Amino acid sequence: MERSKYFEEIRKLARENTKVTENGCWWWIGRARSGVYEDKYCKVRFDQLFSDGTRKRTQFYCHRLVYFGFNEILDMDSSLEISHLCGKRRCVNPAHLLAEENTTNQERRPCHNNNACSDYHSPTCITEF
Ligand SMILES: [Zn+2]
Numbered sequence: 001m002e003r004s005k006y007f008e009e010i011r012k013l014a015r016e017n018t019k020v021t022e023n024g025c026w027w028w029i030g031r032a033r034s035g036v037y038e039d040k041y042c043k044v045r046f047d048q049l050f051s052d053g054t055r056k057r058t059q060f061y062c063h064r065l066v067y068f069g070f071n072e073i074l075d076m077d078s079s080l081e082i083s084h085l086c087g088k089r090r091c092v093n094p095a096h097l098l099a100e101e102n103t104t105n106q107e108r109r110p111c112h113n114n115n116a117c118s119d120y121h122s123p124t125c126i127t128e129f
């Protein structure tokens with residue numbers, strides 16, 4: 001019960017702090033007014049929920065927090081790397097995020113630089129903007 005409420009809080013936070021762009025990215029805008037369109041990772045302070053039900057204020061990367069919230073994963077300390085299929089670091093759209101190996105994550109970079117995905121990436125990189 002506590003967990004589902006917690007995950008819902010994360011989803012609410014995401015809805016309230018993002019703007020959907022024309023290409024489907026969820027741009028984290030938060031309270032910032034300027035400099036928000038830079039393609040940089042953003043961070044947010046939010047509670048971490050532990051398996052014993054206790055909470056602790058922690059700083060998260062926005063896209064990691066949203067990924068865990070939407071996928072209802074509590075293991076936030078895990079070494080899972082959360083990749084952006086769209087290559088946009090500020091995007092937190094759960095459909096553009098996935099957990100994968102660092103090497104695969106790194107391999108996606110040329111696809112985004114070239115605006116075309118190499119055919120072996122699964123799921124495919126999102127490069128049509
Ligand atoms: Zn995106």
Ligand SMILES: [Zn+2]
Binds near residue numbers: 107116117124
């Ligand atoms: Zn690719």
